[in-house]
Amino acid sequence: MVEARSGGAPTVLRVVLGKRLQDLREKAGLSFEQAAAALDVTHATVRRMEKAEVGLKIPYVEKLLATYGIADATEIEGFVSLAREANRPGWWHRFREVLPDWFSAYVSLESEANLIRGYQPAYVPGLLQTEEYARAVLRAGMPHACNDDIDRSVALRLERQSLLTRENAPTLWVVMDETVLRRPIGDDPRVMRDQIGRLVEATALPNVRLQIIPFAAGPHPAMYGPFHIFRFPIPELPDIAYAESLVGAQYFDQRNDVSQFLEALDRMCAQAAPAHATEDILGGFRKEI
Template sequence: MADSRAGGGAPTVLRIVLGKRLQQLREKACLSYEQAAKALDVTHATVRRMEKAEVGLKVPYVEKLLRTYGVMDPEELEGFIALAREANQPGWWHRYRDVLPEWFSVFVSLETESHEIRAYEPHYVPGLLQTENYAYAVLRAGMPHAPEDEVKRQVSLRLERQAVLHRERPPMLWTVVDETVLRRPIGGAAVMREQVDHLMEAVSRHQHIRLQIMPFSSGPHPAMYGPFHHFRFPLEELPDVVCSESLVGAVYFDQRDDVSGFLEALDRMCAQAVPLSRTLDALSALRKEI
């Protein structure tokens, strides 16, 4: 995946899946991009972009490609067409498009469809675990010149994202946060107490939510350069994806060597951090200091 600041529209996970399935069928049929493009009367670049989920997938194009690739079974055809229609539907987050950057649309799509999320956060409580008051304080600090309505819309989006943790089959969320996250006074003492209480409740009540604290005393670790998220999916067509954020956007990695580097860093950090069995004790001790 490329830097999401590039144009072309933010792909949904289903669009990525469909693109990869079309690529597999084309390769199985031993057809080149040029041969596939000829069937659609488009350029080979268009077919390439369809497979990479960089453009929307027109249902007539998908149907023509499937037949070109030798897919003739009515049920298989209908299944692909149904997936194409669904892939073209905007995600629930589309209604926040007035305040949602394109790069973050990709992030929310990955977050919504994943079944495992691992992350390192050196600055803030992860968005999926933030209280409303904490989220407001963080967003207001990051958007000092934004209108109040825009900040509140961003808060609403952040809170709605958290529904993923409470669905019937939620993803496993395993986050390592730096001790700084819990000591930086964001929003004041009352907001911080509320936030730490929320973390303690989440960890104690939900087995799919795991939180580890990286204490100052542990010294340097492999991910001191910045925050990142690792997403894993139940769909075999989708490789693991890592999102590395910056002030103005994000870069998404899905190449095996890149992702492996992030996973190794996470594993090393988990070994250095406070063990999961002691997270509640660590949070309780920090809570008393606020």
């Protein structure tokens, strides 16, 4: 399981480099204890570096590479350069006052994925929300937050959306429950009408696929809550599943765990209305508001 601990959520690159260090250690036939002895630290430090739970100290990285038998100066320089880049905060660091560590990891994964799949039972995914809809949802979820924090959270959410129209944009494939469209959000019906209009626009994007599960489809495998699955164009990085709660989130990267999320999502896609019908379905809901 990938963890986001206090003290800085891992960037995707840090996760990748941690896995590379693990591979190098195992190929060298060294235990955690043996690697730690070279650094004069506890074995827990090496474990945490490999799991991306701590930053990559450059002297530690250089010493480990030498211990693992890496002698090529160009290879060492390249790895160290990537380690320095991995330690730099992501663009979302500007919003750190309103962004908990457990969600910083999510934004990092989202930014690097080439495929984002998910299920949303209660609200429109953040990447597709209008500003007014986002403000209403965030206010409901953070009832004690001051207006400045809500404003910053909305700004973060809107900035995240730019990834859908960037060069080499990821594919976003989301299944939404009919509840999402029937629950009124905001004080004015216009908020929901505009939000549904935004979803209609999104269906025209070549990299966005939306499906809606109607009430008539009955029960499905993920009625317990929302989740997302990230896939990356990086060989070392496995698919990662994300499940959120009121107080935090869990990130799963073990094949058996992620397979269960994938199977549930595939079953829901089969139960949902086909993507080519989504625009007409949205238009029907918009007329009802």
